[in-house]
Amino acid sequence: MVQRLLSPGEIESLDHTTIPRLVLPQPGVLFSARATRLRQLADGNVPGIPAPDSLHGYLYLMAAVADAQAAIAAAGSPAAASRPAASAPRPPAPPVPPLPPSDAMETALAHNMPPLPVSGPRPAGWGAIYLALLDQLDAAASGQPQLAAVLAGLRALSDTDLEGCADAVLAEFGEGINPLHAPFVAAALQLLWVTHASQLDASRVQPPVTGTLCPVCGSHPLASVIRIGGQAQGYRYLHCAICASEWHMVRVKCSCCEKNARIAYQSLAPAGADTGADEDSGGDPAAAPVNKAQDPSRVARAETCDDCRSYRKIFNQEHDFMVEPLADDLASLALDVLVTEAGYARGSVNPLLWFGSE
Ligand SMILES: [Zn+2]
Ligand SMILES: [Zn+2]
Incomplete structure (x- = not known):
C-alpha cells in the first residue's frame, strides 16, 4: 500500500488542538x-x-x-x-x-x-x-x-x-x-x-511570537526530541536548556531561524547511511512513513540549516526509548565536531558544559 503524503497546507490544517503544545x-x-x-x-x-x-x-x-x-x-x-x-x-x-x-x-x-x-x-x-x-x-x-x-x-x-x-x-x-x-x-x-x-498551569502559558524561545522562561532550546506515547506520538518538541519545558515545533524546520527549505540531517553513522527518509514527508507523523524501530543511526542526529548555517541536535525516542536531550547532547560531542567542521554553528550551549574563553 502506498501511503499518501500530506501537503504542507494539509499538515497546517490538522487539528493541532489535540497535540500537547507545551x-x-x-x-x-x-x-x-x-x-x-x-x-x-x-x-x-x-x-x-x-x-x-x-x-x-x-x-x-x-x-x-x-x-x-x-x-x-x-x-x-x-x-x-x-x-x-x-x-x-x-x-x-x-x-x-x-x-x-x-x-x-x-x-x-x-x-x-x-x-x-x-x-x-x-x-x-x-x-x-x-x-x-x-x-x-x-x-x-x-x-x-x-x-x-x-x-x-x-x-x-x-x-x-x-x-x-x-x-x-x-x-x-x-x-x-x-x-x-x-x-x-x-x-x-x-x-x-x-x-x-x-508548578505552572500549562493551559495558561501561551505560545510566544517566536517558536525558537522557551514559552516558560525565554531561554533557547538545548535540542529537539521526537517523543512517543499518547498524543505526542511522533511529534517534535524543543527542550528548554534551563526549565526543561518542551514545546511543539513541526518537524523539518530550523529551530534557529524557523525556515524549512534547506534542512538536512547528519548522523555519526557511515556516510550515505542516513537518507533522512523519515523526515522527507515534511511534517508530522500523519504524513511520515512507518519508521524502522530501534535504528541506532537515527537516535542522535544534527538538524542543519543552510539558510542560517546553524544546527541543533535532534534525539529520537522512536529509536531509543530512553533518549534524554541534555544527557544525549553532552555525550554526542563527536557529532558537534562533525557538523562544526562542515561549517555550521551550534544553535545554543549546553548549560552543563562550558569551554571558557580559550
Ligand atoms: Zn524554559
Ligand atoms: Zn536556520
Missing part, C-alpha cells in the same frame, strides 16, 4: 532519569551514542550532579513528607521554595510573555538552593580531591561573582566564564526553574 517538566522524574541516562552513556550502553572514553569521567560527574538535583527535587515532593527520616543517609535536603504568586507573572501571562523569565530578577532563596546542591554533592566528592577542590571554590565565590556567573549562564555568555564553576551554578538554576515551571 509539556511542563516533572522534577521528580526528570533529574533521576537524566542521572540514569548519563550513567548509561558513560557505561557505553547506548548504541546510537558511543561516547568516547575521554568523556566518561565527565558524564559520571554530571550524573552525580543530576543525582543531587533529584534529591533536592524529591525533598519538595508530597512523598517526602511521609518518608521515614531514618531511611535518609544524610540530613534531608531543603526543598525548593514554592513559586510565589506575583503580579509580574500574571502580567506576563496576560501578554504572551514567558511567566518565569530568566532575564528577570532571580527568585529569593536561590542562593540557598545553590548551597544545598553543593551540600548534596559533598558525598560524591569523598575520595575525589579534584571535585572537593571545585566545591570549595564554589563555596568561596563572593555574592558578586556567583551572581555574575549565574547571569552569564542564563545569557549563554561564555566569554570569561569559569568552565569549572558554570555547570554547578547552572545545575542550581535548573533546579529552581524546573521546580517552578512544574
